[in-house]
Amino acid sequence: MITIQDIGYVRSGTADLATAVGFAVDVVGLELVERTADRAYLRADNRHHCLSFVAGESGVLASAFVLADEDRLADAETELEQAGLTVTRGDKAAAADRHVREFIAFEDPFGNVVELVVDQKEVPTPVNFARAAGITEFGHLCLDAPDVRAAYRFWTRHFNMKVSDWIGDVACLLRFDPVHHKMAVFQGAGPGLCHMNFQVATIDDVMRNWNFLRDNGIEIEQGPGRHPQSGAVFLYFKGPEGLTYEYSYGVRRIEDDAAWRVRYFDPAEPDAIDMWRGPTNRCASQPQLPGLAAR
Ligand SMILES: CC(C)c1ccc(C(=O)O)c(O)c1O
Numbered sequence: 539m540i541t542i543q544d545i546g547y548v549r550s551g552t553a554d555l556a557t558a559v560g561f562a563v564d565v566v567g568l569e570l571v572e573r574t575a576d577r578a579y580l581r582a583d584n585r586h587h588c589l590s591f592v593a594g595e596s597g598v599l600a601s602a603f604v605l606a607d608e609d610r611l612a613d614a615e616t617e618l619e620q621a622g623l624t625v626t627r628g629d630k631a632a633a634a635d636r637h638v639r640e641f642i643a644f645e646d647p648f649g650n651v652v653e654l655v656v657d658q659k660e661v662p663t664p665v666n667f668a669r670a671a672g673i674t675e676f677g678h679l680c681l682d683a684p685d686v687r688a689a690y691r692f693w694t695r696h697f698n699m700k701v702s703d704w705i706g707d708v709a710c711l712l713r714f715d716p717v718h719h720k721m722a723v724f725q726g727a728g729p730g731l732c733h734m735n736f737q738v739a740t741i742d743d744v745m746r747n748w749n750f751l752r753d754n755g756i757e758i759e760q761g762p763g764r765h766p767q768s769g770a771v772f773l774y775f776k777g778p779e780g781l782t783y784e785y786s787y788g789v790r791r792i793e794d795d796a797a798w799r800v801r802y803f804d805p806a807e808p809d810a811i812d813m814w815r816g817p818t819n820r821c822a823s824q825p826q827l828p829g830l831a832a833r
């Protein structure tokens with residue numbers, strides 16, 4: 539069993555580094571930590587970065603999770619290889635590029651590139667947010683997979699993940715600490731990053747951000763609404779090259795792990811994703827939830 543301690547970062551390729559960075563800073567509100575000719579690193583909390591852009595082909599390159607130490611990393615390498623996966627060790631230069639001590643990379647059964655890292659650099663200074671979006675931390679990441687049930691089996695068989703809630707066969711929300719989910723899987727045609735989430739401090743931040751995004755002509759995919767699963771008030775919006783961001787406030791914590799009863803939400807119900815039953819324009823490349831279509 540591979541014990542994940544935390545989410546690490548999303549690493550994304552971009553065909554237009556300036557536009558990708560401009561959006562992440564000026565719209566999302568992240569701090570630009572470091573910028574070179576072909577790299578940019580952005581942060582939302584004390585991680586060195588939670589989002590990096592690499593100039594080149596557009597599209598997500600990897601999603602990373604943090605392990606405790608090198609021994610756990612070696613054990614993870616063995617377990618994944620025994621499961622039949624091809625695991626690559628990052629060299630020193632690649633680790634430095636990610637601001638971690640060591641890492642391994644593999645593809646999940648659907649082709650999502652996942653990196654397991656050790657000693658992600660911590661930056662203790664307060665985050666110098668580019669805009670007062672109210673961000674408190676990198677909240678969760680959501681991967682696409684054509685078969686969400688098979689993804690669930692993979693992530694719970696090999697990792698310390700537990701399902702918190704199901705939305706039919708369309709999505710599953712996974713936890714590895716008391717937060718309701720820091721990882722999710724959404725049904726998609728192939729691998730991909732469905733979205734990355736940033737927690738904000740208050741419900742007012744969600745609503746202020748909604749107005750800010752609309753005033754600036756940003757494409758809102760869904761929200762403001764409230765997820766019945768985590769109870770969070772959410773807002774999804776689209777960045778350059780199809781990268782979806784989510785702000786949310788008020789995610790549930792599951793303090794009594796043993797007492798939690800996994801819930802099943804019927805995706806055909808109109809409030810399967812949004813208790814407020816608002817309109818949606820999200821994940822156009824992905825199957826719409828029946829209960830949310832055409833509203
Ligand atoms: C539909 C997506 C996967 C989803 C569903 C529920 C929550 C939540 O309860 O907070 C999310 O954050 C989601 O992204």
Ligand SMILES: [Fe+2]
Binds near residue numbers: 680722735784
């Ligand atoms: Fe989410």
